[in-house]
Amino acid sequence: MTIQARRNIGWLALLALAPALVSAQEPSTEVAYLPQNTGDILWYLVAAVLVFFMQAGFALIESGLTRAKNACNIMMKNILDFSFGVLAFAIVGYSFMYGDTIGGFIGWSSDYIFMGDALMVGDDLAATNLVAAEWLFQVVFAATAATIASGAMAERTKFIAYILYSIAITCLIYPIVGHWIWSENGWLTLMGMRDYAGSTVVHSVGAWAGLAGAIALGARKGKYTPDGKPLPIPGHNMPMATLGCFILIVGWFGFNAGSTLGASDSMAYIAMVTLIAASSGCIGATIATWMKFKKPDLSMTLNGCLAGLVSITACCGSVSIIGSMAIGLIGGVIAVFAVLFFERTLKVDDPVGAVSVHGLCGIWGTLAVGLFGTTAIDSGLTSDGLFYGGVAQLGIQAIGVLAVFAFVFPSCYVLFKIISATVGLRVSEDEELEGLDISEHGNEAYADFQVYADLPEEELA
Known part of the structure; x- marks a missing residue:
């Protein structure tokens, strides 16, 4: 048999088998999907991990924007406020936030102490795991609120004082505000306030705590001249701060999109408007600093990015694409001028601009729901x-903003005064000059390098 004849027989055989081969490749009409409960648990876990990763972002940006002699202290505060916050929220914080409401003001359920019966959902293992996933997602939010104040109080706070504050905010202050706005029977929930992922519940709470702490502490030594003129105290590592900002952007996808509280169709849209607002905030801050200072400033641009993220957090499930652009852009501009206002007018020393970014832009984002929100997107x-013809939502949002400030700021100011009168709030002048890394922890972030910036002039000669 010739070679050509063999080839022809081969082709005929393949043609004969073609129907069977095609049939074998056809997909089954039965497609297996994850059960909704399992999908929700999976998304909770992914989102919680992303939000947890934000702790690394905060640690890097706060450390980079402050001096080298305090880098270890910043890192210690970020890891310990999270650790103490997790335990505090597990023991009583979750109960205060999601327990049975007492007058719409505070929750409480003895079954939730140490998360006891909250996890005992009969013999339903899937339901038990869903509660565990929900708690995990909520606790990383509580820890985020706590760590915001770290930057505002940086470089002069006693470590033990900061730990006591971290416990208080995660076990009581944050859960009370969370109950008002996020529990089913909170008084602001019943009024109709909308704070989708926490511009007020998380960011403003942390910022007002930081503002109270910064005022109670006073400014860092050398920040102001005798006549009140502010002097720059540059951060020691801007690449580190920039990396922290990028990490925070990544974490914010879990922060906002995870607030769907389960796997849903709106996750992608919320992630999209979140990124758009972050980019718009960057651009807004860059333009503002370029126009005011004649040069674009990196630290302001980083804060502008975070300002855009904070601004979109309350309204990420309520606004259009164009709305998210406007909200982020305005947020970036607000952050620039708020930093200057607090530093120059109010003489509040906030080393990283935390109050401006998380507080003022938290207000802006919450009010933006009442300006740009539409029932076509958020039923x-x-x-x-207001820009769609409604008024009621804006009024509700304003009441919520004022109520949270009226509760958190005085509560935290009293807390810091109590801490100051007991264990002490501020380190000594010598300890501040030496740096908190040595005085508080006996560590050096850069042990192989001599940091000259803070040495007396006679030692530099």
């Missing part, structure tokens, strides 16, 4: 925003 709104 949970009481009314359309």
Whole structure:
């Protein structure tokens, strides 16, 4: 048999088998999907990990924007406020936030102490794991609120004082505000306030705590001249701060999109408007600093990015693409001028601009729900925003903003005064000059390098 004849027989055989081969490749009509409960648990876990990763972002940006002699102290505060916060939220914080409401003001359920019966959902293992996933997602939010104040109080706070504050905010102050806005029977929930992922619940709470702490502490030594003129105290590592900002952007996808509280179709849209607002905030801050100082400033641009993220957090499930651009852009501009206002006018020494970014932009983002929100996107709104012809939602948002400030700022100021009168709030002048790494921890972040910036002039000669 010739070679050509063999080839022809081969082709005929393949043609004969073609129907069977095609049939074998056809997909089954039965497609296996994850059960909704399992999908929700999976998304909770992914989002919680992303939000947890934000702790690394905060640690890097706070450390980079402060001096080298305090880098270990910044890192210690970020790891310990999270650790103490997790235990405090597990023991009583979750109960205060999601327990049975007492007058819409505070929750409480003895079954939730140490997360006891909250995890005992009969013999339903899937339901038990869903509660565990929900708790995990909520606790990383509580820890985020706590760590915001770290930057505002940096470089002069006693470590033990900061730990006591971290316990208080995660076990009581943050859960009370969370109960008002995020529990089913909180008084602001019933009024119709919308704070989708926490511009007020998380960011403003942390910022007002930081503002109270910064005022109670006073400014860092050398920050102001005798006549009140602010002097620059540059951060020691801007690449580190920039990396921290990028990490925070990544974490914010879990922060906002995870607040769908389960696997849903809106996750991708929320992630999209989050990134758009972050980019718009960057651009807004860059333009503002370029126009005011004639040069674009990196630290302001980083804060502008975070300002855009904070601003979109309350309204990420309520606004259009164009709305998210405007909200982020305005947030970036607000952050620049708020930093200057606190530093120059109010004489509040906030080394990283935390109060401006998380507080002022938290207010802006919360009010933006009442300006740009639309019921076509978010059916949970009481009314359309002002720019869509509605008024009621804006009024509700304003009441919520004022109520949270009126509770958190005085509460934290009293807390810091109590701490100051007991264990002490501020380190001594000598300890501050030496740096908290040595005085508080006996460590050096850069042990192989001599840091000259803070040595007396006679030692530099």
